[in-house]
Amino acid sequence: MYKIILDSCGELTEEMKKDGHFVNVPLTLEIDEQQIIDDDSFDQASFIKAVAESPNAPKSACPSPNAYMVEMDCDADNIYVVTLSAQLSGSYNSACLGKDLYEEDDESKNIHVFDSKSASIGETLIALKIAECENAGMSFEQVIETVDAYIEGQHTFFVLETLETFRKSGRLSGLKAAIAETLNIKPVMGSTDNGYIQQLAKGRGMNQTIDKMTKCVMDVTTDCENKILAISHCNCPDRALSLKKKMESLATFKEIFIVDMRGVSTMYANDGGVILVV
Structure with a gap:
């Protein structure tokens, strides 16, 4: 067993x-004084609302x-x-x-x-x-x-709708976040071989950024027919489904499945974020 x-x-x-x-x-997630256990009771909508309304970055334990x-x-x-x-x-x-x-x-x-x-x-x-x-x-x-x-x-990629959590946590200056918001610039992020996060590309608008992410995926992915590709999304099922169809048009994978994010992933990706792993 x-x-x-x-x-x-x-x-x-x-x-x-x-x-x-x-x-x-x-x-355990924490936003201001509120502690939230990331189990089956996690309420994504209320957590997203609390994060948006707080001047502080959410944390996890x-x-x-x-x-x-x-x-x-x-x-x-x-x-x-x-x-x-x-x-x-x-x-x-x-x-x-x-x-x-x-x-x-x-x-x-x-x-x-x-x-x-x-x-x-x-x-x-x-x-x-x-x-x-x-x-x-x-x-x-x-x-x-x-x-x-x-x-x-394995390769991990993600695209963020908003950089607010990064700004609140101090990982991105307020000026850079404001410029990115004004110009509608979205980063394509990915994991390094040792598990750190790095920026791989950036686009203007979500559609262009998703296209750039799919290119990053295909640049490093071989033997697709023997690999499972997975997509998780934060409150954007239509975007996840569109990404799935895009990947199906680029290659034949053994399987592609979609899941909705739990609490910790929601905290990292924020509302509208998508993660792709293959």
Whole structure:
């Protein structure tokens, strides 16, 4: 038996929720004095409204080591944990500490923590890859080796409708944010090999920026017919569907699916943001 634990930045599809092998451990979101648990009770619309009305940037707190340990205490022999990029959150370090503490009392299980070097559906795709390897009958060590290689070859891209969260958090000066807003400039962002975020391109208007993102995707993507492409969106299902159709017109993928963002992804991407991972 196996179990796959994701922090709540990794969205589960409806099929994954029904599967029984996957579970989320929630982060906590904070906006002003309000704390929000990023679980099934998360209300995206009210969170977006609260973020827009606040002069402060939203924050997140990673799950405690004990929260991971609770999920490790199960009947599964092989346990895999998938977290947000260690460069973006303390979730990975917390999961590693939870693993070490759990193994002090119980060494009977195989437990491994993966740093996704990504976020959102990047974690989702990694979890699906783990399940694919397990269902193919691979050993615990083979699963780790295969999934590590998959992570190294994975690419994450996202486009933001607004830069307000970056401005509020101090990651972008007010002047630059104002100029970008006035000129309707949108950045195409992507993850680096070590899990940091970098700007890849920029466009004027969302349609042009989406086109530039798809070009960035195709510049680094090969063997499309054997790859799953995933899209997550924050309150913009039509934009996500349009992006899906655009990618289908550019290449034949093994599968393309769309999910709505949970809390942590919503905090990063903000209203109208889209993330694409392949």
